[in-house]
Amino acid sequence: MALPAATLAGFPLFAQFASLWEPLLPTLHITRHSKDARIADHGEQAGHVWMVVSGWVSLTRHTPDGKQVTVGLCTSGDLFGEAGLFAHASYPYTAQVIQEGTQLLAIPSASLRHLTQHHADFSNYLMGLLSERLNRIQLTLEQMSSLTASQRLGCFLLRLCNQQQAHDGGITMPIDKQIIASYLGMKAETLSRSFAQLQPYGIEVKQATILVHDVARLHEFVCSSCGESGMCRTEDAIIEQEG
């Protein structure tokens, strides 16, 4: 698909460094993918860094004894395959499309490395993204001990509310419950039980839509047990919206 400059302007990675990207625009392509399409394989040399333009991608890993673990769920604006920032690195997971018609931007790793090698400000920007990702995953790890399963699910829903800017109503979640359970590190039964436990906090499931009737209440239930309480960006965004 030809690349409309306006598409990229909506994403900070491009908007903040428009002049740097300009000579590279001919090397960038947006592609549209069917559900289940494999975008990158675990162990494959990281030839591209990807950005989700729209839709959803799961990042999974398989253990030698056959378990599958979902280590990431990416949606609009998220990057994956950042291994491509480093020469000779390989993807540490398999990336697979989980929503029909997902659109991805493929950035050749060599182009990206050219930018990071010559522009310290761009490199610093990416370092900031990695650091944010690191804080986020550190928090997820901590929440495995500090939050109950239903609170972890609640945190995931609050982030979706924030990402979809749906602070008062429905979240569309076109994702298999098996995938969400794997991502949240719980069994499918535990996920179902957790959804039931969130009912008193205003959560209602209607097929692929989840209704969040009372964000403030869900927020109180989840964030009261979280070490990031009061310092989390999702929380800020939700509170702003409410205020």
Next chain:
Amino acid sequence: MALPAATLAGFPLFAQFASLWEPLLPTLHITRHSKDARIADHGEQAGHVWMVVSGWVSLTRHTPDGKQVTVGLCTSGDLFGEAGLFAHASYPYTAQVIQEGTQLLAIPSASLRHLTQHHADFSNYLMGLLSERLNRIQLTLEQMSSLTASQRLGCFLLRLCNQQQAHDGGITMPIDKQIIASYLGMKAETLSRSFAQLQPYGIEVKQATILVHDVARLHEFVCSSCGESGMCRTEDAIIEQEG
């Protein structure tokens, strides 16, 4: 303490960028700390980035409802407080010395930011460190689902073997078992049970020393269930040593 240049030469962060650091050497200081000394507080503005020269530091967070979670254990060569790489950022955890006489190098955040803003190669090097940290913690998160408690303990011991280059004998572990349990996301009872379960794989505990009698056997027990099997740096180092 006056800063002997030779001390820093042993650490890649300095050795690889000696000429960049030279004008900043007068701003760097190594300090020695007692057990339990608090180095940085969660939420405090990140004025320094720290490197452990020798000893051990724990990184912990407290949840609003009073739980304490250990999110990191740092030893010789490890950096912490990387929030200081970014202006106006605050520490996302409390850092506390857990071994008597721990020596730390304090790097003023402003000095470090000056380097990253003007030297893309240095910035890229730090981006690589963050990325490695990200992969490591992503793996830890995955292991919460994919490994049993005793395998997670075994993985931790293999990394210690590698760090202390003690591939055939004892690991000194001057760390409270409560801290290790918290770091591994398990209860103290589970840790004790896990140590017992590792006995058949050649693990013996003698006060602050853990004897690893058969690294290859422990390696097989742990890594056969791990998604990083065959692609992990610790593993590489251990196999090299054995070969």
